[in-house]
Amino acid sequence: MNAPLIGARVLRKEDYRFLTGAGQYTDDVSMPGQTYATFVRSPHAHAVIKKISIEKALKAPGVIRIFVGQDLADAKVGGLPCGWLITGTDGKPMKEPPFPCLAQGKVRHVGERVVVVIAETQDQAQDAAELVKVDYEALPAVVDPKKASTSKPIHDIAPDNVCYVWALGDKAKTDEAFKGAAHVTKLEFLNNRLIPNAIEPRAANAQYSRAADEYTLYVASQNPHVERLLMTAFVLGLPESKVRVVAPDVGGGFGSKIYLYAEDVVVTWAAKRLNRPVKWTAERSESFLSDAHGRDHVTVAELALDKDGKFLAMRVKTTANLGAYLSTFSSCIPTILYATLLAGQYTTPLIYCEVTAVFTNTAPVDAYRGAGRPEATYVVERLVETAAREMQIDRAEIRRRNFIREFPYQTPVALQYDTGNYEATLKAAQQLADISGFEKRKADSLKRNKLRGLGYACYIEACGIAPSNVAGSLGARAGLFEAGEVRVHPTGTVTVFTGSHAHGQGHETTFAQVVADRLGLAMEQVEIVHGDTAKVLFGMGTYGSRSIAVGGTAIVKALDKVVAKGKKIAAHLMEAAEADIEYDRGVFKVAGTDKQKTFGEVAFAAYVPHNYPLDKLEPGLNENAFYDPANFTFPAGSYVCEVEIDRDTGKTEIASFVAVDDFGKIINPMIVEGQVHGGLTQGIGQALTEGCQYDKTGQLLTGSFGDYCIPRASDVPSFQLDTRETACTHNPLGVKGCGEAGAIGAPAAVMNAITDALGVKDLAMPATAQTVWKNLQENRHARV
Amino acid sequence: MSIKVSMKVNGKPVAAEVEERTLLVSFIRENLRLTGTHVGCDTAQCGACTVHMNGKAIKSCSIVAMQAEGADILTIEGVAKPDGTLHPMQAAFKENHGLQCGFCTPGMVMNALDFAKAHPNPTEDEVRESLEGNLCRCTGYHNIVKSIIAGAKAMGGKL
Numbered sequence: 001m002n003a004p005l006i007g008a009r010v011l012r013k014e015d016y017r018f019l020t021g022a023g024q025y026t027d028d029v030s031m032p033g034q035t036y037a038t039f040v041r042s043p044h045a046h047a048v049i050k051k052i053s054i055e056k057a058l059k060a061p062g063v064i065r066i067f068v069g070q071d072l073a074d075a076k077v078g079g080l081p082c083g084w085l086i087t088g089t090d091g092k093p094m095k096e097p098p099f100p101c102l103a104q105g106k107v108r109h110v111g112e113r114v115v116v117v118i119a120e121t122q123d124q125a126q127d128a129a130e131l132v133k134v135d136y137e138a139l140p141a142v143v144d145p146k147k148a149s150t151s152k153p154i155h156d157i158a159p160d161n162v163c164y165v166w167a168l169g170d171k172a173k174t175d176e177a178f179k180g181a182a183h184v185t186k187l188e189f190l191n192n193r194l195i196p197n198a199i200e201p202r203a204a205n206a207q208y209s210r211a212a213d214e215y216t217l218y219v220a221s222q223n224p225h226v227e228r229l230l231m232t233a234f235v236l237g238l239p240e241s242k243v244r245v246v247a248p249d250v251g252g253g254f255g256s257k258i259y260l261y262a263e264d265v266v267v268t269w270a271a272k273r274l275n276r277p278v279k280w281t282a283e284r285s286e287s288f289l290s291d292a293h294g295r296d297h298v299t300v301a302e303l304a305l306d307k308d309g310k311f312l313a314m315r316v317k318t319t320a321n322l323g324a325y326l327s328t329f330s331s332c333i334p335t336i337l338y339a340t341l342l343a344g345q346y347t348t349p350l351i352y353c354e355v356t357a358v359f360t361n362t363a364p365v366d367a368y369r370g371a372g373r374p375e376a377t378y379v380v381e382r383l384v385e386t387a388a389r390e391m392q393i394d395r396a397e398i399r400r401r402n403f404i405r406e407f408p409y410q411t412p413v414a415l416q417y418d419t420g421n422y423e424a425t426l427k428a429a430q431q432l433a434d435i436s437g438f439e440k441r442k443a444d445s446l447k448r449n450k451l452r453g454l455g456y457a458c459y460i461e462a463c464g465i466a467p468s469n470v471a472g473s474l475g476a477r478a479g480l481f482e483a484g485e486v487r488v489h490p491t492g493t494v495t496v497f498t499g500s501h502a503h504g505q506g507h508e509t510t511f512a513q514v515v516a517d518r519l520g521l522a523m524e525q526v527e528i529v530h531g532d533t534a535k536v537l538f539g540m541g542t543y544g545s546r547s548i549a550v551g552g553t554a555i556v557k558a559l560d561k562v563v564a565k566g567k568k569i570a571a572h573l574m575e576a577a578e579a580d581i582e583y584d585r586g587v588f589k590v591a592g593t594d595k596q597k598t599f600g601e602v603a604f605a606a607y608v609p610h611n612y613p614l615d616k617l618e619p620g621l622n623e624n625a626f627y628d629p630a631n632f633t634f635p636a637g638s639y640v641c642e643v644e645i646d647r648d649t650g651k652t653e654i655a656s657f658v659a660v661d662d663f664g665k666i667i668n669p670m671i672v673e674g675q676v677h678g679g680l681t682q683g684i685g686q687a688l689t690e691g692c693q694y695d696k697t698g699q700l701l702t703g704s705f706g707d708y709c710i711p712r713a714s715d716v717p718s719f720q721l722d723t724r725e726t727a728c729t730h731n732p733l734g735v736k737g738c739g740e741a742g743a744i745g746a747p748a749a750v751m752n753a754i755t756d757a758l759g760v761k762d763l764a765m766p767a768t769a770q771t772v773w774k775n776l777q778e779n780r781h782a783r784v
Numbered sequence: 785m786s787i788k789v790s791m792k793v794n795g796k797p798v799a800a801e802v803e804e805r806t807l808l809v810s811f812i813r814e815n816l817r818l819t820g821t822h823v824g825c826d827t828a829q830c831g832a833c834t835v836h837m838n839g840k841a842i843k844s845c846s847i848v849a850m851q852a853e854g855a856d857i858l859t860i861e862g863v864a865k866p867d868g869t870l871h872p873m874q875a876a877f878k879e880n881h882g883l884q885c886g887f888c889t890p891g892m893v894m895n896a897l898d899f900a901k902a903h904p905n906p907t908e909d910e911v912r913e914s915l916e917g918n919l920c921r922c923t924g925y926h927n928i929v930k931s932i933i934a935g936a937k938a939m940g941g942k943l
Contacts, residue, residue: 011878018886019874019893021820021860028819123803199824199832199921200887251822251887252921284825504885504922670881674927678884681924705829705919713915713925718908742924 005517006733009670012509013523014502023249026203026220031277034205035064037267038125039280040115040132041289042107045141045361045698046154049105049114049134057117057131062124065274066132067116067266069104077101077269080260080325081234084332085475086164086357094164094357097155099325101235101262107136108154108324109361110698111289113262118270118278141361141698145321146298148358154324161359163322163331168339168413169352177313177350181304185387191375192765193296193321193692194685195702196368197710198503200251201282202291204264206271214242217268221247222257222501223541226478228533230260230328236269243268247531250503254682255367256291257503258543259328263290288703293692294368296321297334297375303348303383309393311402313350314342316379320357320365327366331357336474337372337462337544343411344380345422345458345636346402351412361698367543369682369743370461377459381748385455386761395752396426396435399458408729415462417634420662424724426458426638429660432720433640441642441655451645452655455752456638459745463737464549464633464728481628482546483538484554486515486562488621490607492600493525496558499539500551501531504678505739506671507547513667514552514733518559519599520586537624545737548667549633553731557625565621566602572613573597573605633728633736637661639680641749645757650773652688652754658720659745664728664736672738673721679742680719685711686743687750691766789849793818794862802849809833811849812859820860820890824919831918834891835859839943841898843917860890863897873897873935882931884922892918892928900936901943908933 017023054066080099087093098104103114115132119125142151148161155161178184198220205218215238221227224245231245232238250257267278282290298319304312320334339353388398400423409417438454445452465471466480485497496515500507512526519526529535542551563583570588571578580591589596597605605612606621642655659676666672689709693701702708709715727734747765754767758775790799793816800815812818812835821844824832828846835844836858863871870878873896883889892915899906899914906914911932912925920928 012881014886015878015883016870018883018889019860019870019877020864020868021818021890023820023886025819025822025887027823028813030814030817123805197921198885198887199830199919200822200885201824249886251824252885254921281823284827284830506884674881674884674923677924677926678922679924682921704827705825706827710919710921711924712919713912713929716924716926718926718929719924 005513005523006667008513008668010509010513010523010668012506013512014506014508025200025249025251026205026218027281029205029218029248031207033276035118035120035274035276035278036122036125037116037118037270037278037280038129039113039263040117040129040134042103042110042112042114044107044136044138045110046139047107047136048139049103049107050137051135052115053133054115057128060124060128060131062120063117063128064120065118065270067102067270069100069102072100072102073104077265078235080262081230082326082331083328083477085477086166086331086335087475088164089167094331095158096326097157101265109363110700111363116266116270118274143360143362143694143696143698145296145319145358145360148360154359154361158359163357163359165354165356166335167354170350171352174313174315174350174352178302178304178315181312182307183305183387183391184302185383185390186302187382187386187762188300189762190764191295191297191299191378192686194294194368194690195288195692195708196254196256196291196294197287198252198254198256201284201287202257202261203281204267205277205279206268207277208272208275210275214244215268215271216244216246217264218246218248219264220250220257222253222503222543223539224501224531224533225499225539226541227260227264231265231268235265244534247501253503254369255294255371255543258541259292259366284705285703288708289700290363292327292364292366293323294365295375296365299379301379301383303387305387305391309391309398309401311346311348314348316342316353318355320355321360321362322357323362323364324359325364327364330364330366332475333367333372338376340413340415341373341376341460341462342380342413344377345404345460347404349412362694369679370740371544373461373740374683374744374747377457377744378748381457381459382751385752395456396430399426415632418631418729419726420634420636421724421726422458422636425636425660425662428722428724429638429640429658432660432722433656433658445644449647451647451757452642453753453757454640454642455749455756456640457745457749457752458638460634460636461740461744462632463545463635464629465544465546466632467630468628480540481626482540482550482554483624483626484551484558485537485624486555486558488562488603490604492603494519494521495527495529496555497529497536498551498555499536499541500547501542505542505547505675510548510667510671511552511555514555515559518556521599545635545739548733548735549728549731549737550627550629552733552735554625554627556732557627558623561623561625562621568617569602569605569612570597573611630730633664635661635663635736635738635741637741637745639745639749641753643750643753643757645772647776650769650776652767652772654684654717656720657717659742660722660724661738661741662724662726663738664725665734666723667735675738676721676742677719679740680746681711681716683743683746684716684750687747687765687767689715689766689768787850789853791852791855791857793857794859804848804850806849807845808847808849808852809844812844818859818861822887822890824887829919831895832888832891834894834918836894836898841895860893863893872938873900876935876938877931880927880931880934882923882927888918888920892920896932896935897943900932900939901941903936904939904941906933906936
């Protein structure tokens, strides 16, 4: 008998290889005959390509081949597809302009790929790339989404640069509710554009075998099967069976490695042309220029309240910047994953949201940790906090008056929450944050010439993405189930193959805990395999905090099948009725007797079937399962942030940060805490330090870690965490997911605290020292 | 132009013909195929390439291999005991969940080892300050700080 593993702080199986330098990331893979690719990228945000001269570069030492957009067009290499069709309020499909892997005739953002140079060494490829000459005729560029519709068209099919106008909710009833409101709170703000910056830059290394007519692509990806499906079916026109995609150790994703990128296609295609492996690894500057960015909304948001602070209606108008092209899932982020979350934790009966998605001459924008939900939470929680201040109602009290308290709860924006207890997380957060001591701490801060502020954020997110039929009806062009396989070996050890992919989440440990716990085995008897289309049967990958809720459930379903077959075998071995067999932590028992067979004995019988019901049952013990979730999961929580602002420098310090989350059942609290720490830090980064900036001509101003400041250790505090639990009602583990929560709740909590400290209604993110200092100067007379 | 460089890496003498411009990190990764030392930024900001040169933590992306001529280099692959037992600092990272995706981890550990030699009992603030040149996008630093405090105590000022 083993102790329960679900809920235990099990140390990670994967750590040893990472701690000893034995991790295998894509750039670590080197193949015989390896060649290296460098991309020549557009220096212009918007320009016509007049001429490309590659002759000099071709003569440079070590150069093997150079390809331009026309080469891909001639070979009928397709453009990158978008995986989600949004239908506009006019009933028409969104505008889907071509997204060529190498520019054809025109470039539309700085950093767009124009030419690829392949050479014997990385240095030679880079040297030769310098010799490629591209003549451009520059066109006017637009970077501001508010100006997109009046600017020069970026794509022929979208003359006003509008991809779609989409809406959710009842406009007429919402407008009517506003007319009768006792109070209306209105805010206008930007949700700042972010650059994901996983510390491992993107990389792809492709090999082609003439003997087998097969490709192998190593790529830093969060979903190798999706990468393969998109690349083979939509871009290269190859049978999936001829392409193996391996996402080995991946150094962080945060959304940016979900997508099929042009570089992945080009190296794969080129590998056959050269008959040699072709590797490309992004420099950090390329990551800044060409990884899909996140957020970038311009929003006007209004909340209507009655005289007691009950929310009557919410009205939101957002312009979302999609960048120059439609990245893989870009279209669903500011719509399906945004407007549907605007109920938050509250009973707001009427919500209307209208989203105008536009093209600009900037890098494509897609999902980044949270993906739509941080933007929604920011709208809701900034509105709620501001309304409380304006109506002089305690900020926690106004939330309590509006909390959803009965479940299931149907929101006016399509989602049905299955379970939750928002009072429990708020109460716990208030206790942990010592709310009653705040006034004293504020007075102490002032003595040191510092302004102290406190802010709440009570977030909700929709995770466990997603019921495929629901997603399909909303425009998804893919299923969103997950697959798993449990392969029991003859000696009773188990290898589990999952379509989820870990790039920091620790699935090799968490999933092994689930398997070992359910089967009653030791952790050492379970191996988790992921990230290789040649090993794993299928997978939709990891994003949207879906791995444990969807991938974990697929594994549980396969385990159930293993146990069910095991019972049949055990019944035969013990000459008992199958209905009398019970499985309990590693042992098959005949109920009410002392007869039993261990899991290992049953597995052995399945593979050495000498005494086995061969007439009724196949040998072997190996089961697959595909799990399509019945609903989204709804993690929620309450965050309390306290900041201290230096009045002389404007520097904001996070004095304390309390996060109380409800993730449903927790498999490994240690790993969950780590996920929250990381999410909170990215959220604090959005609030305080991170802001992608283009100049008016579309040049990226924040193109290095010196200009774009992801949080350093001294920018964040040690966090105070706790959890409350309401089990998810529709998956067998009762799990909800935890990967994005911190990034979703933190920005609103931090900005609520900063505006509290400054005594201002709003302040733009990121609230850098300069921004805060300017605000302090502007308001110094008003404040005194 | 190519040039011969020789140095000691993880206790073993090594030599190779490299270009003058070859960075130390490229020499380590490409010539020696020691791929535990990572490149995260090319601009000496992220610290993923941190190794020890003559006992001091340096960013191996910011010097050329020639500059390490004759030096004693320690990379992440040389930190654990020959039998594979983790060094106390590595063990502390594991015990405290001080890593997630693992990409920044070798740099974090190499930097922490150098720091801990001089700080056997560091404060949280001292540790956070010591991490100024090492970026992590996964952990929020919370558990890295805990790991380094625990690892430093376990080391007692000795590598």
